Amino acid sequence: MQLELKNVSYTYGKGTVFEVNALSNIDLAIEEGQFIGIIGHTGSGKSTLIQHFNALMEPTEGKVLFEGEDIWGEKYDRRALRSKVGLVFQYPEHQLFETDVLTDVAFGPKNQGLSKEEAEARAREALVQVGFPEKFYGHSPFELSGGQKRRVAIAGVLAMNPKVLILDEPTAGLDPKGRDEILDQISYLHDQRGITIILVSHSMEDVARYADRLIVVNDGRIPYDGTPREVFAHYKELEKIGLAAPQITYIMHDLAAKGLPVDVQATTIEEAKKSILEALAGKGAKR
Amino acid sequence: MGIIKAVKLCFDYMKYGEDDSKIEKVRAIDDVTLDIKKGDFIAILGHNGSGKSTLAKHMNALLVPTEGTMWVDEIDTSGEEEIWKIRQKAGMVFQNPDNQIIGTVVEEDVGFGPENIGVPTDEIWSRVDDSLSRVGMLKHRKKSPNRLSGGQKQRVAIAGVIAMRPECIVMDEPTAMLDPTGRKDVLRTVHELNEKLGITVILITHYMEEVIGADHVFVMDSGHIVMQGTPREIFTEVDKLKKYRLDVPQVTELAYELRKSGIDIPAGILTREELVEALV
Numbered sequence: 001m002q003l004e005l006k007n008v009s010y011t012y013g014k015g016t017v018f019e020v021n022a023l024s025n026i027d028l029a030i031e032e033g034q035f036i037g038i039i040g041h042t043g044s045g046k047s048t049l050i051q052h053f054n055a056l057m058e059p060t061e062g063k064v065l066f067e068g069e070d071i072w073g074e075k076y077d078r079r080a081l082r083s084k085v086g087l088v089f090q091y092p093e094h095q096l097f098e099t100d101v102l103t104d105v106a107f108g109p110k111n112q113g114l115s116k117e118e119a120e121a122r123a124r125e126a127l128v129q130v131g132f133p134e135k136f137y138g139h140s141p142f143e144l145s146g147g148q149k150r151r152v153a154i155a156g157v158l159a160m161n162p163k164v165l166i167l168d169e170p171t172a173g174l175d176p177k178g179r180d181e182i183l184d185q186i187s188y189l190h191d192q193r194g195i196t197i198i199l200v201s202h203s204m205e206d207v208a209r210y211a212d213r214l215i216v217v218n219d220g221r222i223p224y225d226g227t228p229r230e231v232f233a234h235y236k237e238l239e240k241i242g243l244a245a246p247q248i249t250y251i252m253h254d255l256a257a258k259g260l261p262v263d264v265q266a267t268t269i270e271e272a273k274k275s276i277l278e279a280l281a282g283k284g285a286k287r
Numbered sequence: 288m289g290i291i292k293a294v295k296l297c298f299d300y301m302k303y304g305e306d307d308s309k310i311e312k313v314r315a316i317d318d319v320t321l322d323i324k325k326g327d328f329i330a331i332l333g334h335n336g337s338g339k340s341t342l343a344k345h346m347n348a349l350l351v352p353t354e355g356t357m358w359v360d361e362i363d364t365s366g367e368e369e370i371w372k373i374r375q376k377a378g379m380v381f382q383n384p385d386n387q388i389i390g391t392v393v394e395e396d397v398g399f400g401p402e403n404i405g406v407p408t409d410e411i412w413s414r415v416d417d418s419l420s421r422v423g424m425l426k427h428r429k430k431s432p433n434r435l436s437g438g439q440k441q442r443v444a445i446a447g448v449i450a451m452r453p454e455c456i457v458m459d460e461p462t463a464m465l466d467p468t469g470r471k472d473v474l475r476t477v478h479e480l481n482e483k484l485g486i487t488v489i490l491i492t493h494y495m496e497e498v499i500g501a502d503h504v505f506v507m508d509s510g511h512i513v514m515q516g517t518p519r520e521i522f523t524e525v526d527k528l529k530k531y532r533l534d535v536p537q538v539t540e541l542a543y544e545l546r547k548s549g550i551d552i553p554a555g556i557l558t559r560e561e562l563v564e565a566l567v
Binding site: 040041042043143145146147169172173174175176177178179180202204205239242243244246247248250251254255258259260269272273276277280 | 302333334335336337382436437438460463464465466467468469470493495496529532533534536537538540541544545548550559560562563566567
């Protein structure tokens with residue numbers, strides 16, 4: 001198992017009157033190469049959860065294991081872990097700071113102790129992988145559009161050659177095309193490099209389309225964990241905890257209620273289209 | 288003349304080099320003419336960098352045109368002496384809820400605006416009560432804004448705008464950082480304000496679903512208005528929207544795909560109900 005949380009709890013302000021349980025007895029196992037979506041309303045504990053994955057936060061109770069090793073063990077190299085488990089924060093472009101794109105992306109690998117040449121080679125490779133055009137390598141990152149800045153920021157983490165890439169709402173504030181481009185690129189990285197992807201998102205449509213496993217966080221616990229089809233079947237319960245199903249799922253339920261025999265677990269446009277066409281063909285109507 | 292009117296509006300900004308030397312002039316808005324009717328719910332779509340936020344900032348005189356004219360309730364925004372009057376008439380709500388709340392208690396935050404323009408104390412409190420109940424946040428009035436969710440913070444920000452008794456609210460991606468429930472609550476609140484108080488709403492968004500209930504939609508691209516019409520007229524043009532880096536609501540996209548496969552349903556379906564109606 002690549003990443004494991006064993007009975008992890010995290011309490012803010014332990015021992016004070018402000019004590020809050022942000023995570024309660026979480027058990028979670030993540031296999032290499034999975035594409036995981038994490039959903040949960042604001043304040044559900046999902047940010048606290050992902051910061052346990054790369055040792056930015058230490059559990060108050062329980063253990064976090066990376067490739068079988070306790071990351072809070074005495075001799076464990078947590079600095080090296082943070083290169084293996086890369087975390088792209090929300091609005092990562094706010095963390096760009098160098099004078100040109102290439103230097104900014106090379107900063108991480110250089111910090112890992114690579115020579116200037118090696119670091120630059122890594123940076124170039126990462127920039128290609130996020131689909132950033134070469135003619136802008138020498139430009140200031142601050143002159144770029146929102147979508148391009150975000151690519152550069154993601155490349156900065158990718159240049160460290162992580163095995164796991166965690167992205168906290170990587171598409172917030174991007175236009176629909178920019179959103180699709182970033183997600184397609186992430187999905188491509190997953191397929192090509194076999195990186196484990198953990199995507200935190202407020203868009204039910206996006207996680208339905210890209211993730212093969214969905215983890216729902218609520219009140220510091222994980223009430224649902226399964227394929228998008230399995231998880232979104234609980235759409236009524238999800239609504240009670242500030243979430244929803246993709247719009248498609250609602251349409252399928254409406255159609256089924258009206259007597260059209262469609263697949264109510266469809267979560268993407270492709271699935272819905274196929275199921276509706278089949279159902280209509282079966283009825284022999286509307287053609 | 289409508290509540291917001293622009294004629295041949297252009298806006299240029301300067302790009303500066305490392306040594307503060309001017310490098311080039313960039314035209315962010317190019318020859319925009321529009322007339323927004325009082326009481327309308329308007330949506331503005333456009334990709335990142337299309338000029339929509341720059342246009343929005345002209346609607347309460349945060350920016351003034353380089354060329355052409357912008358009027359808010361018949362006041363020309365380029366005259367500096369009228370600036371506070373304009374900002375009282377057109378309030379603005381931004382993307383990040385954490386950047387626009389200044390009070391340490393919800394009710395104080397909402398009362399800040401009216402107090403600043405010298406509204407008498409009794410009236411401030413009655414405005415605070417009214418505004419908070421309009422956005423469904425009255426029971427949180429004594430809370431610290433830190434303890435609210437993103438959607439609740441945005442509704443407090445909206446209450447702060449309403450307490451100024453504005454003619455219109457300009458919202459620049461108010462739901463971009465919110466979870467699904469927060470998004471729904473903010474949208475519902477804005478629609479209620481539009482319907483019950485007749486406040487003109489100008490909503491900038493990247494969520495196509497949020498546009499469905501609007502009276503009129505403008506689509507911007509490289510500083511121009513390139514499309515306008517009702518949501519149905521706009522979302523019928525799936526391919527054109529994609530060219531402008533935009534999209535259509537999922538329902539519309541599914542209907543479009545089904546039509547392409549030969550299913551006999553009308554073009555421009557916008558809602559779940561319409562699609563279900565057409566299919567069964």
